[in-house]
Amino acid sequence: MTAPAAQTGTGKRPVSPADGAAPAEPVVSFTDVAKSFGPVRAVSDLSLSLHPGETVALLGPNGAGKSTALDLLLGLKNPDHGTVRLFGQTPTQAIAAGRVGAMLQSGGLMEEVTVRELVGLACDLHPRRYPVADVMAAAGITDIRDRKVNKLSGGQEQRVRFALATAGANDLIVLDEPTTGMDVSARQAFWATMRAQVDEGKAVLFATHYLEEADAIADRVLVLHQGRLIADGTAAEIKARAGARRITFDLDGTVDSDLLGTLPHLVGLDVTGPTVRIRSDDADATMHAVYGLGLYPRNLEVSGLGLEQAFLAITDAATAEEAGNR
Numbered sequence: 001m002t003a004p005a006a007q008t009g010t011g012k013r014p015v016s017p018a019d020g021a022a023p024a025e026p027v028v029s030f031t032d033v034a035k036s037f038g039p040v041r042a043v044s045d046l047s048l049s050l051h052p053g054e055t056v057a058l059l060g061p062n063g064a065g066k067s068t069a070l071d072l073l074l075g076l077k078n079p080d081h082g083t084v085r086l087f088g089q090t091p092t093q094a095i096a097a098g099r100v101g102a103m104l105q106s107g108g109l110m111e112e113v114t115v116r117e118l119v120g121l122a123c124d125l126h127p128r129r130y131p132v133a134d135v136m137a138a139a140g141i142t143d144i145r146d147r148k149v150n151k152l153s154g155g156q157e158q159r160v161r162f163a164l165a166t167a168g169a170n171d172l173i174v175l176d177e178p179t180t181g182m183d184v185s186a187r188q189a190f191w192a193t194m195r196a197q198v199d200e201g202k203a204v205l206f207a208t209h210y211l212e213e214a215d216a217i218a219d220r221v222l223v224l225h226q227g228r229l230i231a232d233g234t235a236a237e238i239k240a241r242a243g244a245r246r247i248t249f250d251l252d253g254t255v256d257s258d259l260l261g262t263l264p265h266l267v268g269l270d271v272t273g274p275t276v277r278i279r280s281d282d283a284d285a286t287m288h289a290v291y292g293l294g295l296y297p298r299n300l301e302v303s304g305l306g307l308e309q310a311f312l313a314i315t316d317a318a319t320a321e322e323a324g325n326r
């Protein structure tokens, strides 16, 4: 078997199995998983399943528990409670069988070796290895194969890490902030390469702070907040859940915030000088009511929430709920 060649294309894959097909065994299943570090609950009550062919983004603010969840998945940390299974096996068994490739933030690369030597070693160690030349070509590092690993730029180093994660026929690829340090074109090339892996039916789980990447690449988005899973759905579902529309307009004269606060379907309201910014889960009904109040909005704009605003809206709401529960 050869490594997949890099290819372009941005079409998202369907998540559900073909009609009539037996549901595939979950690639990953977390059941009621918890992990604390002293008083810090890094992951709590985490239950989820990933399926073959899914590309899943793991989002969350700093300290939300993303890296801990990935470490638990890879068997690098043990849960205090609950179970983690990969293909029905323990993480250690699945990794030993060569079913999982990972690209993590932590861990240095061996320094005094060339790129080719390092990737060659990873291929040799993989139970279902690909030819080293194919792996380097797919990761876009053939031209730097004779360079010493400690002489690489940050973006080149990331590509080498990616090659190490794809040295053999894995069924799951786990990436922790894979495009950190890459410029825009390197990032695009990276995701094109990644898509080729997904098109082979592999599952990909990646943690990221780049919400536009999650929006463009993932067919499912998981949002962690203070160790808990607070959203799980397509990017479109998460945007819809956060309040579907943003409405912006200007008003003449003194703006009465209290009066605007009585509008129906409000999810958020911000008044700055003459400018009113509303988040509404029914923009038509909200605007109908604005006119009903006898107001004359100027410069009216109605648009959908981006994933970034949706992410902020859901994590802010979760923070407020946590504070209320204290």
Ligand SMILES: Nc1ncnc2c1ncn2[C@@H]1O[C@H](COP(=O)(O)OP(=O)(O)OP(=O)(O)O)[C@@H](O)[C@H]1O
Pocket: 037, 040, 041, 042, 060, 061, 062, 063, 064, 065, 066, 067, 068, 069
């Ligand atoms: N080894 C550790 N010892 C003590 N606390 C830890 C340890 N590892 C993680 N934590 C804490 O657990 C919480 C979750 O950390 P984690 O690194 O999983 O978050 P993250 O979502 O990956 O964050 P970031 O986006 O900043 O990388 C944080 O409060 C962190 O300080």
